[in-house]
Amino acid sequence: MDGYSRLVAYLKVLLPLMALALMSTMFLISRGVNTDAVIPFAQQDLEDRTRGQQITAPFFSGTTAQGDEIMVTAAIARPGGSGKPATAVNLEAEIRMIDGGRIMLNSETGSLRPDKDMASFRGDVEILTNDGLRITTQELNTTLSAVQADSPGPIQAAGAIGDLTAGAMQIDTKTEGGPVHMVFNNGVKLLYDPQQSER
Incomplete structure (x- = not known):
């Protein structure tokens, strides 16, 4: 097996592993979802809208x-x-x-x-x-x-x-x-x- 073929074989394994590592890192360091998000309406607006x-x-x-x-x-x-x-x-x-x-x-x-x-x-x-x-x-x-x-x-x-x-x-x-x-x-x-x- 010549050097070029050996390089291609290594890259076939190495590149998918690098992509997987990058994706794992993105998910690990991403911010969590804020489940306590505030609805963009004031309480008075909601009460006025539901009153009639x-x-x-x-x-x-x-x-x-x-x-x-x-x-x-x-x-x-x-x-x-x-x-x-x-x-x-x-x-x-x-x-x-x-x-x-x-x-x-x-x-x-x-x-x-x-x-x-x-x-x-x-x-x-x-x-x-x-x-x-x-x-x-x-x-x-x-x-x-x-x-x-x-x-x-x-x-x-x-x-x-x-x-x-x-x-x-x-x-x-x-x-x-x-x-x-x-x-x-x-x-x-x-x-x-x-x-x-x-x-």
Whole structure:
């Protein structure tokens, strides 16, 4: 038997043994499986999810008779019960008016009453318009089939004309198909800033 044949014969035995030794070493030094792994959900999340039915990231959209688009989304929605409306968390709405105007609404919580054609935004409600007006209040009731809303409580607003406070506010059209107006009432106070309005 020449040297080459002898080398091949040794390698046929040696290489499989080396492979077996390497595999054994890998299994011996590998970390054990952690059987106490934590499920990536907080206990409160699990309790909330098992407490009742809910919908994640619901979406509602519609068009008014005048052609304005209304889109409503939420992080979570829970169906209503007997005499209770459906509720939502992190409620957001966008109203795109046919004349190019846009109103954005968002709040911490809210409720939907499609049977009454109504949605309510509650808790740190913020209203933004495309012309830079920002309004905050604690409650806003809106109609689902039209661009119509009212805030029965105090509001604060800031925009190009300055800072404004009022006891209540309505969003509505004066005539059918007419432009949308925001009407502030109940003790309106305006701090006018001419430099801000010139910007």
